[in-house]
Amino acid sequence: MRNLGKLRIDGERLAARLDALAGIGAIEGGGCCRLALTDADKAGRDQVVEWMRELGLFVRIDAIGNIFGVRAGREDGAPVMTGSHIDTVRTGGRYDGNYGVLAGLEVVRVLNEAEVLTRRPLAVAVFTNEEGARFAPDMMGSLVHAGGLSLAEALAVRGIDGALVGDELARIGYVGDMPVGTIRPHAFVELHIEQGPVLDSEGVTLGAVDSLQGISWQELTIEGQSNHAGTTPLRLRRDAGFVAGAVTLFLRELAQRMGGNQLATVGRIELVPNIINVIAARATMTVDLRNTDAAALAEAERRLAAFTEDLARSEKVEIRSRRLARFDPVVFDTGIARRIEQVAGRLGHSIRRMTSGAGHDAQMMARICLAAMIFTPSVGGLSHNVGEFTRAEDLTAGADVLLHTLVELAEE
Ligand code: HGY
Ligand code: MN
Ligand code: MN
Numbered sequence: 001m002r003n004l005g006k007l008r009i010d011g012e013r014l015a016a017r018l019d020a021l022a023g024i025g026a027i028e029g030g031g032c033c034r035l036a037l038t039d040a041d042k043a044g045r046d047q048v049v050e051w052m053r054e055l056g057l058f059v060r061i062d063a064i065g066n067i068f069g070v071r072a073g074r075e076d077g078a079p080v081m082t083g084s085h086i087d088t089v090r091t092g093g094r095y096d097g098n099y100g101v102l103a104g105l106e107v108v109r110v111l112n113e114a115e116v117l118t119r120r121p122l123a124v125a126v127f128t129n130e131e132g133a134r135f136a137p138d139m140m141g142s143l144v145h146a147g148g149l150s151l152a153e154a155l156a157v158r159g160i161d162g163a164l165v166g167d168e169l170a171r172i173g174y175v176g177d178m179p180v181g182t183i184r185p186h187a188f189v190e191l192h193i194e195q196g197p198v199l200d201s202e203g204v205t206l207g208a209v210d211s212l213q214g215i216s217w218q219e220l221t222i223e224g225q226s227n228h229a230g231t232t233p234l235r236l237r238r239d240a241g242f243v244a245g246a247v248t249l250f251l252r253e254l255a256q257r258m259g260g261n262q263l264a265t266v267g268r269i270e271l272v273p274n275i276i277n278v279i280a281a282r283a284t285m286t287v288d289l290r291n292t293d294a295a296a297l298a299e300a301e302r303r304l305a306a307f308t309e310d311l312a313r314s315e316k317v318e319i320r321s322r323r324l325a326r327f328d329p330v331v332f333d334t335g336i337a338r339r340i341e342q343v344a345g346r347l348g349h350s351i352r353r354m355t356s357g358a359g360h361d362a363q364m365m366a367r368i369c370l371a372a373m374i375f376t377p378s379v380g381g382l383s384h385n386v387g388e389f390t391r392a393e394d395l396t397a398g399a400d401v402l403l404h405t406l407v408e409l410a411e412e
Contacts, residue, residue: 005346009106009403011396017102019397021047021086022094031386032094032328033044036087036129036140037168044086044293045174048101048126055108057124060183061097061176063151064144065128065169068183073121073410080118080410081185082107082402083125084361085141090134092181093193093388095395099376100191101126103399104397107406118410120186127361135159136217137325138139143366144180151180160268181368187336187409191374191402193390195358197381205349205397207375210337212356212363213261214297216289217325220247220308223318226273226281238316241280244269246315250307251287254300262300263290263357286324292355294328330363336372336409343404349397358383374398374405 010178022049025032025040044269049067057069070079084100104124107230111118127145134140135157155166169175194200226241251264265288271280287304291297305321312319337353344351356363356373365371370378376398379389 002403004114004116004407007110008112009103009222009396009399011392011399012163013109014102014106014395014399015392017051017106018094018098020119021098021102025088027091027386029386030094031388032088032092033090034086034088034092035090035128035134036131037134037139037165039172041087042172042174045126045172048086051105052124052181055105055112055143057108060178061174062145062178062180062182063176064141064154064180065174065176066141066145067126069105069108069124070183071111071122071267072117074117074119077120078184078186079121079123080406081123081125081183081188081365082190082406083123083127084190085127085130087129089131091385091386093386095193095388095390096195096383097130097192099129099193099390099395103191103402107403110403115234118407120410122406122410123183124127125361129165130361132217134161135165137269138359139361139364140165142361146364146366146367147181148367179347185365185369188362188371189336189340189374189402189409190360190362190371191376191398192360193378193388194375195378195381195383197378198354199352199375199377200379200381202352204352205377205394206344206351206401207354208340208344208351209356209373209375210332210334210353211292212330212332212360213290214294214329215325215359216297216301217323218287219322220285220287221320221322222283222285224281224315225281227279229277229279232279237279239279240283240317241271243311243315243317243319244271244283244285247285247287247308247313249373251304254303256302258296260296261290261292261316264288264300290357292329296352327359327363327392330366332372333363333370334369336405339408340372340374340401340405344401344409347397347400347404349401374401
């Protein structure tokens with residue numbers, strides 16, 4: 001087989017594709033908003049499917065809307081897979097998820113141009129609803145693919161806007177005919193921006209990601225009583241707004257007290273009736289807890305439950321918790337992480353081992369095959385923000401390491 005060592009991706013072509021995809025659902029500040037299963041998500045899907053077909057990939061769509069572009073190998077069998085997601089949060093940047101999908105397509109394009117046929121087939125995946133911003137849990141499509149959530153349960157999920165996954169998937173025309181979980185990869189490697197400050201602050205070009213922290217999402221509904229802001233003495237209040245604030249303050253202090261890698265975030269609070277002179281009757285809020293340590297994450301959940309139980313009693317409100325997502329920390333395949341490091345070294349890029357603070361589709365694929373990730377720096381550690389930025393040379397470096405890692409895995 002010809003010497004593939006000299007193959008490199010075309011960074012300008014990749015950058016142009018990132019710009020083109022970011023133009024779909026574009027929002028002020030250079031980011032994009034393509035919440036899962038919205039018209040913007042459909043438009044992004046349609047564009048990526050068109051690019052897959054232009055590359056001669058065999059496009060298959062499964063019953064939860066996961067898209068797979070498959071490239072034949074010299075032999076049949078389990079493909080080496082890469083990919084990510086193209087749905088975004090509401091304040092999405094142009095790299096989160098998009099980069100991993102488009103770099104996968106650029107790898108295919110380079111191999112097509114070099115007329116290289118790998119031994120194993122290759123596949124580029126676009127997983128449905130990785131963000132979980134509209135429909136929880138996050139990583140929904142890859143979780144269903146990996147057998148961690150039934151198709152029926154996923155289709156029955158109601159989003160924050162009241163829509164059902166099943167209805168929206170049908171509405172955008174992405175209910176595929178391939179049964180979920182059909183494609184069992186030989187290995188899965190996801191290229192993604194770090195979305196945190198580590199690589200950028202250390203001046204390291206790439207991350208070989210060998211683990212990923214645990215995630216706990218819940219929605220708290222706090223039922224109090226609306227009353228007049230000017231006439232109701234404190235002792236008579238059943239103030240859902242105050243309770244939501246008290247929980248938020250408790251969570252920051254909990255993360256500080258627990259230390260280690262404990263994180264706690266209240267990303268959404270909705271008050272009813274949400275009026276200046278009315279004590280809130282109801283508060284609906286989300287709690288996002290994360291920790292690399294499974295026991296510590298469970299401890300954080302326990303302490304929050306105990307706190308809300310006491311608070312409900314003292315404030316004479318009812319507090320209900322609904323679990324939205326719960327994933328233990330994940331360890332990726334050390335062998336693939338080491339291979340990523342070796343490829344990066346051969347290509348002359350600095351690299352370090354690291355864990356992922358964000359959830360990714362790779363954590364679900366690790367349930368069914370060998371998996372690991374490659375990170376590139378996020379300038380200032382910014383992400384889930386339209387100002388998300390990764391330097392062109394780093395984007396290119398990551399895609400080159402993906403290219404050679406995939407080829408090696410496809411030849412082993
Ligand atoms: O929540 C996460 O970590 C990912 O962005 N879905
Ligand atoms: Mn992502
Ligand atoms: Mn994200």
